[in-house]
Amino acid sequence: MEKAATPRASDIAYDKIRQFVLSGRAEPGEQLTEEQLARISGVSRTPVREAVRRLENELLIVRSDSKRLFVADWTAGDIDEMFVLRGMLEGHAASRAARNITSRQIEELGQISDLLDAAVHANPPDVAEFLAQNRRFHDIILDAARSPRLSAMLPMLVEQPVVRRTAAQYRTDELVQSAREHRELITAFAARDSHWARAVMTSHIRRAFHVFSSTAMRRSEQVQAND
Amino acid sequence: MEKAATPRASDIAYDKIRQFVLSGRAEPGEQLTEEQLARISGVSRTPVREAVRRLENELLIVRSDSKRLFVADWTAGDIDEMFVLRGMLEGHAASRAARNITSRQIEELGQISDLLDAAVHANPPDVAEFLAQNRRFHDIILDAARSPRLSAMLPMLVEQPVVRRTAAQYRTDELVQSAREHRELITAFAARDSHWARAVMTSHIRRAFHVFSSTAMRRSEQVQAND
DNA sequence: CTTGACGGTATTGTATACAAATGTCTATCG
DNA sequence: CGATAGACATTTGTATACAATACCGTCAAG
Numbered sequence: 128m129e130k131a132a133t134p135r136a137s138d139i140a141y142d143k144i145r146q147f148v149l150s151g152r153a154e155p156g157e158q159l160t161e162e163q164l165a166r167i168s169g170v171s172r173t174p175v176r177e178a179v180r181r182l183e184n185e186l187l188i189v190r191s192d193s194k195r196l197f198v199a200d201w202t203a204g205d206i207d208e209m210f211v212l213r214g215m216l217e218g219h220a221a222s223r224a225a226r227n228i229t230s231r232q233i234e235e236l237g238q239i240s241d242l243l244d245a246a247v248h249a250n251p252p253d254v255a256e257f258l259a260q261n262r263r264f265h266d267i268i269l270d271a272a273r274s275p276r277l278s279a280m281l282p283m284l285v286e287q288p289v290v291r292r293t294a295a296q297y298r299t300d301e302l303v304q305s306a307r308e309h310r311e312l313i314t315a316f317a318a319r320d321s322h323w324a325r326a327v328m329t330s331h332i333r334r335a336f337h338v339f340s341s342t343a344m345r346r347s348e349q350v351q352a353n354d
Numbered sequence: 355m356e357k358a359a360t361p362r363a364s365d366i367a368y369d370k371i372r373q374f375v376l377s378g379r380a381e382p383g384e385q386l387t388e389e390q391l392a393r394i395s396g397v398s399r400t401p402v403r404e405a406v407r408r409l410e411n412e413l414l415i416v417r418s419d420s421k422r423l424f425v426a427d428w429t430a431g432d433i434d435e436m437f438v439l440r441g442m443l444e445g446h447a448a449s450r451a452a453r454n455i456t457s458r459q460i461e462e463l464g465q466i467s468d469l470l471d472a473a474v475h476a477n478p479p480d481v482a483e484f485l486a487q488n489r490r491f492h493d494i495i496l497d498a499a500r501s502p503r504l505s506a507m508l509p510m511l512v513e514q515p516v517v518r519r520t521a522a523q524y525r526t527d528e529l530v531q532s533a534r535e536h537r538e539l540i541t542a543f544a545a546r547d548s549h550w551a552r553a554v555m556t557s558h559i560r561r562a563f564h565v566f567s568s569t570a571m572r573r574s575e576q577v578q579a580n581d
Numbered sequence: 582c583t584t585g586a587c588g589g590t591a592t593t594g595t596a597t598a599c600a601a602a603t604g605t606c607t608a609t610c611g
Numbered sequence: 612c613g614a615t616a617g618a619c620a621t622t623t624g625t626a627t628a629c630a631a632t633a634c635c636g637t638c639a640a641g
Contacts (some may be wrong), residue, residue, distance in 0.1 A: 162624060170603065171596045173400075176624090186502060193603070208501055215442050220630055226393055275433055277414060280507055363625065387592060393610090398626045419592055422631065 137174035137334040143167055143177055147221050148187055148198055148207060155200030159188065185283045210336035213284045214329050216277060217265070221312065221328035224271035225321040232271050239264045247302045254297050264309060268328075271316075304334070364401035370394055371405055375414055375425055382427030386415065405523045437563035440511045441556050443504060444492070448539065448555035451498035452548040459498050466491045467494050470536060474529045481524050491536060495555075498543075523569040531561070 146162050147153055165175045179196060182188040189199045239260050246257040269278055308331045315323035371391050374380055394401045406423060409415040416426045428453050473484040496505055535558045542550040 162622080170439065172623090173595055173597090176404070177407060177594095180404060184411060184506060186506060194604080194625090205503075208503060212443075212446070215446065219439070276432075276435060276439060276510065279411060279413060280439075280510065283503065283507065284368075296355075311371060389592080399593090400625055400627090404624095422633080423593095 135174070136170040140164070140168040140170050140175045140178035141181055143169075144175070144182060145187065147289045148182070149218075153198045155198050157198045158198040159198060161196070179255075206339070207336070209284055210332060210339070213281070214332040214336075216281055216284065217332050218325045218329040220269050220272040220277050220281070221315075222273070222321040222325040223277075224268045225316050225319055225324035228268075228271040228316050233313060233316055235267055236264060236288050236309075236316070239267070240308065240309050240313060247299065247306050252297070252299055252302055254302070257297075257302055261305070262307075266316060268312075271350040275308055297338075301338050305331070305338075359366075362401070363397040366405040367391070367395040367397050367405035368403045368408055371409060372414065375409070380425045382425050384425045386423040386425060388423070432549070433437070436511055437559060437566070438475070440508070441559040441563075443508055443511065444495075444559050445552040445556040447499040447501070447504050447508070448498050448542075449552040450501060450504075451495045451550040452543050452546055452551035455495075455498040455543050459494055460540060460543055462494055463491060463536075463543070466494070467533065467536050467540060468537070470533045474526065474533050479526055479529055479540050481529070484524075484529055488532070488536075495539075524565075528565050530559070531567075535561070 144167065147164075147167055153159065154225060161172045161175050161179065164179065165172045168175060168178070179188060183190060183196075187199055189197050191197055242260045243257060243264070246253040246260060249256075269281060272278075311327050312324060312331070315327055371394065374394055376390075380386065388399045388402050388406065391406065392399045395402060395405070406415060410417060410423075414426050416424050418424060469487045470484060470491070473480040473487060476483075496508060499505075536555060539551060539554050539558070542554055
């Protein structure tokens with residue numbers, strides 16, 4: 128049985144606020160007060176402050192000239208930049224992982240890959256499941272990289288603008304290709320080929336960026352159509 | 355006249371604790387209690403906690419399995435990894451800076467470069483001044499890169515193991531070479547050549563790593579001699 | 582001698598009260 | 612009419628008290 132870790136109020140606050148921001152219930156640029164966030168997360172301001180510090184560090188929340196909190200708002204340039212950094216860092220993580228990964232972990236990646244395939248080929252494709260397993264996949268690689276520093280830095284980059292859009296925007300062929308790349312990564316890991324792993328990961332992330340861009344466009348077209 | 359910003363207690367705590375850790379007054383692996391840190395920095399536990407969160411994020415302080423604080427302790431592998439990441443990120447920063455830097459900023463870099471030369475050629479070389487100006491130099495580049503994300507991530511990597519050793523460990527020829535690379539960076543910026551800038555910066559950081567390794571060795575030899 | 586349970590102590594986590602500071606509105610003056 | 616100063620409201624920052632949790636030594640049983 129899994130351990131039922133004690134829920135720390137500051138973690139609760141972190142999750143709730145994060146979800147509040149990413150779900151789009153808070154508009155980009157909107158002001159947030161600590162008290163409001165305390166109400167939302169059901170704890171006092173003290174743990175909220177800690178949570179806010181973390182989110183601020185992830186640039187999900189920004190502080191105005193002096194100390195007032197706002198929901199971050201992303202330019203296209205920010206997002207591009209973010210994917211570039213993710214490409215570098217995840218590429219590096221993959222490279223390290225190829226050297227350090229255990230066969231147990233490779234097995235695990237294989238199982239996740241099966242789940243990814245299942246999610247893709249479901250009818251209709253189960254995109255939420257796909258994203259969840261995709262995240263697990265990348266987390267294992269990060270773990271295998273054995274770099275506390277990478278583990279601290281990557282969360283600042285992952286899935287920030289991704290979550291906001293609805294899952295329905297993905298096309299099946301994109302998911303298929305993504306799943307294929309995961310398989311290739313596993314092969315590279317099994318071969319302990321760090322250069323291969325880095326290259327596959329880098330292009331994987333970069334392609335994700337273009338998928339993101341095009342789905343963002345699709346979405347805005349859809350929004351226009353709804354107006 | 356420059357603004358005399360209000361000193362926030364949490365910033366005071368951050369500076370004091372950081373200095374406490376980096377100066378070597380705290381042994382790596384040693385436990386730190388919030389109350390002790392509060393005494394040291396002269397504020398209450400609340401701002402200390404915020405400061406600790408930041409330092410924890412920079413991996414200068416680590417949390418034991420549950421919640422007790424310890425001074426981080428670095429393996430050779432950690433330091434190597436850190437310089438690799440710095441190389442990637444500062445290289446990327448230089449690349450962006452080459453595209454975005456203003457002529458005003460290039461001038462500023464030139465002035466700092468003069469100060470670097472002066473510090474190197476003083477007799478004896480003024481290493482503290484060199485390090486201070488070096489830091490200003492890199493900060494300007496980071497600023498010119500215009501990426502809030504890089505600005506958030508790089509502080510996690512800079513000068514952590516560097517400060518602990520005494521300045522006297524540097525050799526003059528190393529400082530001369532470093533100053534030369536700064537000049538070359540300026541040239542690359544002036545030419546707006548992002549590839550050149552990235553390459554120079556990458557090798558600059560990588561060379562710094564090897565200088566660091568050798569000075570660390572020199573230092574340990576010296577310590578052995580003193581035993 | 583080892584192991585495990587118990588309880589005291591040290592340390593971290595949270596809430597609340599209050600202080601400092603920032604923003605905003607209004608009234609008055611140029 | 613616009614600008615500015617001052618009072619008021621809102622928001623963030625800090626300290627303290629208390630609660631919850633983890634650690635560690637002790638003691639008893641196997």
